Amino acid sequence: MKLTTDHQGPILEINQLSISFFTRLREIPAVMDFSVDVQPGEAVGLVGESGCGKSTVALGVMQDLGKNGRIVGGSIKFKGRDLSELSAEDLRDIRGNEIAMIYQEPMASLNPAMRIGKQLMEVPMLHDNASEKEAYDLALQVVTDVKLPDPQRMLDSYPHQLSGGQQQRIVIAMALMSKPALLILDEPTTALDVTVEAGIVSLVKDLGKKYGTSMLFISHNLGLVLETCDRVCVMYSGEAVEDGAIAEVFDNMRHPYTQALFRSIPLPGADKTARPLIAIPGNFPLPHERPPGCNFGPRCDYFEAGRCDQGAIPMADAGPGHHSRCLRFEEIDWAAPPANTEQPPANPPGDPVLRVEGLKKYYQVAANALFGGGQEKVVKANETLDFVAHESETLAIVGESGCGKSTLAKVLMGLETATDGTITMGNRDIQSTPIEARGTKQVSEIQMVFQNPFDTLNPSMTVGRQIIRALEVFDYGANDRERRERMLQLLDLVKLPREFADRMPRQLSGGQKQRVGIARAFAGDARIVVADEPVSALDVSVQAAVTDLLMEIQREHKTTLLFISHDLSIVRYLSDRIMVMYLGHVVEMGQTDDVFSPPYHPYTEALLSAVPIADTSVQKKHIVLEGDIPSAMDPPSGCPFQTRCRWKDQVPGDLCETEVPQMKNFGTHQIKCHLSEEILGRMEPVIEIHDSGAAAALAENTA
């Protein structure tokens, strides 16, 4: 039963909300003085870095703060009723019925032992006493609405039989089953691939319109918020620092944190030499170590001692519907270009150091490991890769999960041996030398930086010890003292204080851990560093700092960087050349500018369109890929991309289904596609920058 049906005014009113968590040591304020209204049918974005309290707000709305959490001030009103005054039964009626929530990890939101249909039907049967028949019909209709193929079969399957994207669609369907008035989405696409993410985002937008649902969209990704929301609220360290309409906040920001955030993300136009990113100095304050006055004060360029550090700062009006929690926003010249941007010297690529020719990696998967027998299956993880990497060059390897980029890294490192083809490093073939058979020098020359900062360091060994261990293995130094000295130098290199040598990894933040990971990779003076999504798990403000650090070390050491990523924004910013992979094939390769301008491989085109860009002046072509990435166990015949390609009908006959295309050369730019050169030539650019502030500034800068 819906509690209130005819309510006028905002769906959700949060007024000066404060939430604290109580641990055995102290009270930890997680959210302070937070206010936001959500109007009917409106989508409000909540952006901020991890630990800023955005998810706590969502849990507060659900009144689900756990044993330690408590609302210590302010009110949350849903359709005019104060949620903290409702009884447990009333809250149960509201949750899942009038307010629905969608979480980051779809598999964790679905009961693995229950068929999808049963789980969906539970919602109306529980909340509206619907009959089984009504519930089934509704489930069928909603599953059709979230654009899942073959809805009846979907309802009959178990969650594990679906792909990640399909699971998230089911979670969305479940949230929509009760036609909620408010939908809270907590990082709904973070665990998904970009092209899948694009599909989910456009689905959420359409459904919001169709059902008239209000949305609270929580994300750390500014680009995603720009695409989905009407208004945005930027949070920093437990406080809302700025809120307003999307265009207002993105183009006329009135808080230094928002400005710093935008300067630290790679927007089109940023370039590692001409216009480098500006990282936010310092670290995010711990909740119990917040500075007096403005929380952002110690990291702010406009900080004024004696004024910004004197007591709490209230939200102030900065235009119609636009608020800022800054004392000085009226004095700051917001149009001024960033100060002290020294331009690092360009870094021309040198001689080839790594040459890969016709590399193939197949895995044999037996159906039954113990007794043999069964059908042996072959997984083609890498299919005839050819590329060359030069000294002090950044070669980006772009692709989504399952494209074979991690297998390529494993083969390069020697953790696997190649099935066919050659890898030449320096002047030696290493394709069939496993790591145990490689010499110390060979091992230390090619090293890796890993993706997950919370996983990259051994949690039970001090930071210094881990770096020293790498030095020991690489035969550096004659004794422990020399190695310790070198370890301290490496900490200097990655700009960490020397005291960190004796700390345990859990005492470090994500960005700091990633720096230790980089120091460890460079312990043996690596010539080639394979960086597997080194910044994708970091917060945006930290991403810029770590990226710049990598670039700086590369310039000094003339390292070859193989940068594996799915994030085209960062790839565009830092790479010299790009290699796009799909299902084990290289589908496109070329200089960065060539890859980002037409002609495109159809997959690259979709990938470019899928990446959310946090810039209002960017106009993107809207291309959403149908379906999911096929399994590498059972790849499609012919061209690997033919199942999802929107250009397929432009190719005569059934060429796409039957034959793997040849690489077509366009100067330094190669595309693996059956499309005729004439059609490729007619392609339009996906990303266009409209003439406005950002573009003008760019032009000025380059002039």
Add this chain to the structure above:
Amino acid sequence: MEPLTYTGALGDVLDPILGISVAALLVTSAVAIVASVFTAGERVVLNPDGTAAIQPGLSGMVGRAQTYALWAVLATVVAYIVAGMVVGYSGGGIFGGMAQAFTPVWLSLVALFVASFTYKRKLGLYGKLFDSTIGMIGFGLVMFWVFTAFYAGVLDMIYTHDPLGQVSGMKNEPPGTALNGAEDTDFPFYLLGGDNLARDVFSRMVYGSTIVMQIAPMATLFAFMVGITLGLPAGYYGGTLDTVLSFLANLILAFPVILLFYLLVTPEIVQTGLPNYMAAVLFLFPLVFLGVLINSRYRTQPPTRNLYLGVTMAVGLLFYFSLIMDQTSTLGLFRLWPGFLDLFDISGQVLIVFVSVVFVNSPTVFRIVRGLTLDIKTRDYVAAAQTRGETPWYIMLWEILPNARGPLIVDFCLRIGYTTILLGTLGFFGLGLPPESPDWGTTINDGRRLLSVYPHPAIVPALALLSLVLGLNLLADGLREESLRD
């Protein structure tokens, strides 16, 4: 002399207090259960000025009363102990006498708790244990028996009579009986009575803790060494090795434990030397473990490696051969080691118990370690170690094992408990330890025959066993709970 009463003169004062406080605790607990069904719990109310207040409600008040009652019970028990320590058996009866006998244990416990409590924030997981009531109770029980075993076994304190000595006229006497024909130097009472061979039950219980404390933790430690040394490669390499080892582990687990023990102690089997061969194999694992541990860590610095490895192996091999070699063995193979290097012998019976306990426990440890390894080997730091060319054993022992320690420590505590019970079971069936051994299992078995007439010789060691195992379980619970929180 008059036989002692349970609480003596002290009881005139303390017994009624204890009775009242226990009754209060029972009543409040019952009310609390009823109240929790019918009324809501405490509610937080926000005042307009932004402060929060807790409205206790009925069940909140009952809960508070329950807490007070519990404290009253505890305070009375402490009063018994403290007063008993001062007045001894003459004023405090049997409990007073025991409280006085355990004086060094009480003092050690107080010292340990005060010290740990003061520095608990600096002591890592051990310090966190003192935030959990359950954990503290468990730790207290376990340490009580550890200290008892130490003072009794090493310093010959606490127990009042020779645990094996018989005094005529004391057969099956009830607790508190005065010693027949006591000399001036003798303790004048059998505090907990005599058993069917006229030995002091209290002294046997105290001395039995020494045996339990020696065998159970050591056997568990060895079982862990075996389980870890096999579980790590099984999980890390997987494939055929894993299949074979897991199959063997399942085979042992599926075999009835008691039957296995019966087989192992059958004289014909002992004659073939099977237990000795098993000991030779099982005791090799700790050596292998330490050797690989050191070698993988220092492989890049051969001089350091050779030094550490040499010292460890020399000491380890000396112990190993002393342990498995027996100059009196009927098998020639086990007399090969020169006698002057054979530092000690352990009796055949103890060896068999030890071997069988290790043998049946290690498959379970193996499975736990294997599962943890399967999980941890997917972490990036393991991949990082692989990409810098570390040997598989370094990765297993230095990258994976330290990060699996949490669940292993908890399991270690629980497993000491199981092993203690297993020792009791073995003793009960008359397997393993010699029949006059004062260990708890054997004593319970001895006392069982006259249980309906004279229950005290069996009940005393049974309660001792219960409290130790309970303590270990609570300790494991506390550790698990605290290691999950931060």
